[in-house]
Amino acid sequence: MSPFELPDDIVDETVYRRAVAHLKERGVVLPRFAELVTPQPVDDGLDRDAADPRNLFRVHWYNDAAELSGRTVPAHIELPPAITGVDARIVVMLGRNFPIIHAHKVLAAYACLAPRLAAGYFDPTTQRAVWPSTGNYCRGGVAISRILGCRSVAVLPEGMSAERFRWLEEWVTDPSDIVRTPGSESNVKEIYDACAELEREPDTMIFNQFSEFPNYLGHYAVTGSAAASLFEAFRDTDPDLSLAAFVSATGSAGTLAAGDRLKELFGARVVVMEPTECPTLLYNGFGEHNIQGIGDKHVPLIHNVTNTDLIVGVSDDATDDLHVLFNSEAGRAYLAERHGVDAATLSRLDVFGLSGIGNVLAAIKTARRLKLKSTDMILTVATDGSELYTSERQTRLAERFGGRFDAVDAAETFGRHILGGDADHVLEMTRRERDRVFNLGYYTWVEQQGIALADFERRRDQSFWRGLHDKLESFDQLITRINHDTGLSRAA
Numbered sequence: 198m199s200p201f202e203l204p205d206d207i208v209d210e211t212v213y214r215r216a217v218a219h220l221k222e223r224g225v226v227l228p229r230f231a232e233l234v235t236p237q238p239v240d241d242g243l244d245r246d247a248a249d250p251r252n253l254f255r256v257h258w259y260n261d262a263a264e265l266s267g268r269t270v271p272a273h274i275e276l277p278p279a280i281t282g283v284d285a286r287i288v289v290m291l292g293r294n295f296p297i298i299h300a301h302k303v304l305a306a307y308a309c310l311a312p313r314l315a316a317g318y319f320d321p322t323t324q325r326a327v328w329p330s331t332g333n334y335c336r337g338g339v340a341i342s343r344i345l346g347c348r349s350v351a352v353l354p355e356g357m358s359a360e361r362f363r364w365l366e367e368w369v370t371d372p373s374d375i376v377r378t379p380g381s382e383s384n385v386k387e388i389y390d391a392c393a394e395l396e397r398e399p400d401t402m403i404f405n406q407f408s409e410f411p412n413y414l415g416h417y418a419v420t421g422s423a424a425a426s427l428f429e430a431f432r433d434t435d436p437d438l439s440l441a442a443f444v445s446a447t448g449s450a451g452t453l454a455a456g457d458r459l460k461e462l463f464g465a466r467v468v469v470m471e472p473t474e475c476p477t478l479l480y481n482g483f484g485e486h487n488i489q490g491i492g493d494k495h496v497p498l499i500h501n502v503t504n505t506d507l508i509v510g511v512s513d514d515a516t517d518d519l520h521v522l523f524n525s526e527a528g529r530a531y532l533a534e535r536h537g538v539d540a541a542t543l544s545r546l547d548v549f550g551l552s553g554i555g556n557v558l559a560a561i562k563t564a565r566r567l568k569l570k571s572t573d574m575i576l577t578v579a580t581d582g583s584e585l586y587t588s589e590r591q592t593r594l595a596e597r598f599g600g601r602f603d604a605v606d607a608a609e610t611f612g613r614h615i616l617g618g619d620a621d622h623v624l625e626m627t628r629r630e631r632d633r634v635f636n637l638g639y640y641t642w643v644e645q646q647g648i649a650l651a652d653f654e655r656r657r658d659q660s661f662w663r664g665l666h667d668k669l670e671s672f673d674q675l676i677t678r679i680n681h682d683t684g685l686s687r688a689a
């Protein structure tokens with residue numbers, strides 16, 4: 198099936214019937230996308246990390262929800278000017294509260310699998326689901342597959358963090374279900390090559406997050422709505438507030454789809470963050486970096502490039518150093534004593550994984566470039582938390598700070614990366630720049646991956662993306678139908 202053929206009816210009756218029987222036997226009810234946009238509570242006593250089908254109903258932003266202006270809103274942290282050094286309000290939604298993998302990429306995995314399962318296209322009784330990724334998406338895919346009781350394969354570069362591999366080793370059914378490809382973060386071509394090989398084996402289906410439009414759609418609907426409700430709650434108490442931008446690093450560019458929704462609703466700018474060590478979108482560049490999960494040396498098929506407003510480069514030097522600052526005693530003491538950062542904020546600085554810190558830095562650069570004020574808000578996400586990078590932090594501490602991070606290191610780190618952070622590598626997208634970045638995708642998708650030129654091209658126009666949005670309704674109808682046919686209904 199081409200990525201452009203999105204199911205809106207049953208594709209294969211026999212496979213569909215097998216899927217119904219399989220889900221019925223396992224007691225699996227699938228949530229509709231609408232139920233992840235507006236979720237109902239799940240039994241508090243249920244372990245959030247259990248491979249229990251009820252946890253599918255936790256694949257949303259409202260776990261550990263907050264109250265704001267009398268509304269229930271996604272868990273988030275607002276970073277005060279004392280930390281960011283800018284007046285604009287920078288608010289970060291927290292991916293670590295998603296179930297099982299503690300990163301919001303489990304949403305992308307569910308979004309890719311659910312429509313194919315409900316359409317009788319993926320057979321959970323005979324097929325292996327293959328999840329190519331740089332770490333979190335494949336963990337999400339493995340988690341969802343295990344809940345559904347089907348075999349899965351994680352494909353990821355061997356250089357990813359030790360914490361990711363430890364998690365995978367516990368969750369796959371067989372050690373051979375972890376495929377380690379050469380290189381690190383930005384070696385996505387090697388991942389594609391491994392997938393092409395796996396695809397030649399029978400009963401294998403690849404869920405390629407970089408070209409699966411349901412990844413885009415899941416974030417457009419679920420992440421976009423969560424971010425919208427958060428902004429609206431802030432605006433309730435501050436009617437002058439405007440949503441200036443949504444910032445997201447791109448790995449697959451799935452999360453970035455929330456920006457499309459926020460632009461439609463509030464006119465927010467869509468801002469992409471990428472590592473300056475691998476400046477593909479900025480400068481057609483390439484290279485190695487350590488902002489894990491992003492900067493993959495190509496333009497994903499599901500990236501709505503011509504709707505992108507700014508591209509902001511962030512160095513992994515900055516994210517690695519700030520990760521140490523945020524999670525060390527000396528760093529927090531410095532922020533409290535010299536900058537008056539409050540204790541509540543300090544105690545939560547572990548909500549940021551490396552790409553989350555990168556997103557905050559990109560938000561700061563955006564605020565500076567656009568001269569944003571205290572009536573401007575920037576929303577962004579922390580895909581995962583610092584617990585996934587303990588080993589990376591230890592390595593940085595040893596290699597850069599000689600094993601000890603003191604008050605002077607804290608001051609230097611903050612001064613260098615936040616107060617005096619470089620203002621360079623910020624590109625405001627003109628028509629010509631949008632076309633340049635869009636065209637760059639040609640080499641991956643048309644030349645390497647065999648996408649038809651006409652399909653590649655139609656993504657240039659916004660009408661293509663608007664047309665996609667209607668598919669969400671069809672997906673929900675398919676999910677409603679399969680739940681009806683299993684005869685199961687959701688137990689809280």
Ligand SMILES: Cc1ncc(COP(=O)(O)O)c(C=O)c1O
Binds near residue numbers: 332334449550553
């Ligand atoms: C830690 C981390 N940050 C950011 C991203 C990028 O998210 P997306 O793939 O939705 O662009 C990923 C993707 O896997 C990730 O794992």
